[in-house]
Amino acid sequence: MPELPEAETIARGLDSVLPGRVVRRVEVVREDVVRGPVEPFAEAVAGREFRGVGRRGKNVVFTFADSLRLVVNLGMSGRFMTGVDAETESGSTHPAVVFHLEDGGWMIYDDVRRFGCLTAVPATEWTRWSRRLGPEPLAHGFTxxxxxxxxxxxxxxxxxxxxxxxxxxxxxxxxxxxxxxxxxxxxxxxxxxxxxxxxxxxxxxxxxxxxxxxxxxxxxxxxxxxxxxxxxxxxxxxxxxxxxxxxxxxxxxxxxxxxxxxxxxxxxxxxxxxxxxx
DNA sequence: AGTGTATCCTGCAGGC
DNA sequence: TGCCTGCAGGATACAC
The missing domain is CATH 1.10.8.50 (Helicase, Ruva Protein; domain 3)
Known part of the structure; x- marks a missing residue:
């Protein structure tokens, strides 16, 4: 599914609702979408405050207050949905990872085919991670x-x-x-x-x-x-x-x-x- | 270096 | 209705 425009649209939507909010708990429903060991992943993200949501290539990139990043490649069928409380209808048919927030809200990563993957990238590794990708076609410098x-x-x-x-x-x-x-x-x-x-x-x-x-x-x-x-x-x-x-x-x-x-x-x-x- | 193939996984559409 | 095949926005590993 998602290429650059879809990842950009998703990132913009999430960036308008997530900054300032805090993750209470990460519930990994489908372990195969998490890159690397699951426990360290969940613990790395739990307790952190969202600072912003952006994009690199086809990846949605969440930045937390202390510069840890959560990088999500949506594969063929990955999507995000959010809600303000437990009563909100999620619309999620294939939840893979559920982020429970301190304010009672939630964000679900939903992925039918589970080709997508989530990776926690520490600040010190971000440059190396990003360098694996080519230039951004919409960047000013891309002539x-x-x-x-x-x-x-x-x-x-x-x-x-x-x-x-x-x-x-x-x-x-x-x-x-x-x-x-x-x-x-x-x-x-x-x-x-x-x-x-x-x-x-x-x-x-x-x-x-x-x-x-x-x-x-x-x-x-x-x-x-x-x-x-x-x-x-x-x-x-x-x-x-x-x-x-x-x-x-x-x-x-x-x-x-x-x-x-x-x-x-x-x-x-x-x-x-x-x-x-x- | 480049190409074809297979793999991960599920759902849907179309043919019979 | 059921069963089968092929196809799908992606990424990667492998053999040739």
Whole structure:
């Protein structure tokens, strides 16, 4: 499910309600979503005060008052829900970790498939943790030139490169496919075959797609919900992803589904014919 | 270095 | 209705 725009939407929602509140107890319902030993994890978080909630790549990052961080990768189906008291309807179908707060409120990490994981990262390890990820595509310093530099170092298919979190953080299958459609680049194009002009188109397309998706609150295909239980509205703005056999909104040619790297990509065979690579 | 495959896990849609 | 297959927003390990 969640890529950068969904993680950003969730983080913003939680950041508006959590800071200043204190965790009383951490109830780990499903141990397999916790990275590392469960007891130390629960004890590290218990008793701490939330300072803020942000995002790094696709990860939701909770910062506590003493700089311990709780990093949550939502996998395919992770979600958060909160409530002010025990009476509040949770809407949680597959609770994995429950955070009981001192004020009687709660936050639940819910995850049907449990591909998500929660990690407690001490302040001293944060830099090292964050360095494993590539640059943020929406950061000011992320220029077309920088993207071109990343592309030049690899001959893997551009879609595969965009999904590699070590090279670029936060882009998943939906937004990779969409950005490539906007930039008129075939998903299988070797990254280092993409010239400056095409890299600049891709840079613009990535930032445009990600920004617009954040504005729409993300994309709900199945069970994605933000921290308030709302669906994302970006689904109707999709031009390629999931539109197999439907007409390309630019040229009318039916969109095709191709599979490589173990995942589906969607491509307009006319707009993205592999020729426009200067 | 890159690619295909399998793995973790559950739910849903479609075909018969 | 039931059973089967394939598919899903992610990440990682492995063999070639």
């Amino acid at each position: 077309a030139k920088r993207l071109h530099g990343i592309l030049a170092r690899s001959r893997s298919p551009i879609r595969s490169l965009l999904l590699d979190q070590r090279r670029l953080a936060g882009v998943g299958n939906i937004y990779a496919v969409e950005a490539l459609w906007f930039a008129r680049i075939h998903p299988r194009t070797p990254a280092n075959a993409i010239g400056k002009a095409a890299a600049a188109r891709l840079h613009r397309a990535l930032r445009r797609v990600l920004r617009n998706a954040i504005r729409a609150g993300g994309t709900t295909l199945r069970n994605y919900r933000d921290a308030n239980g709302e669906e994302g509205r970006f689904g109707r703005a999709l031009h390629a992803y999931g539109r197999e056999s439907e007409p390309c909104t630019r040229c009318g040619t039916p969109i095709e589904r191709i599979v490589f790297g173990g995942r589906s990509a969607f491509v307009c065979p006319r707009c993205q014919d592999g020729s426009a690579l200067p």
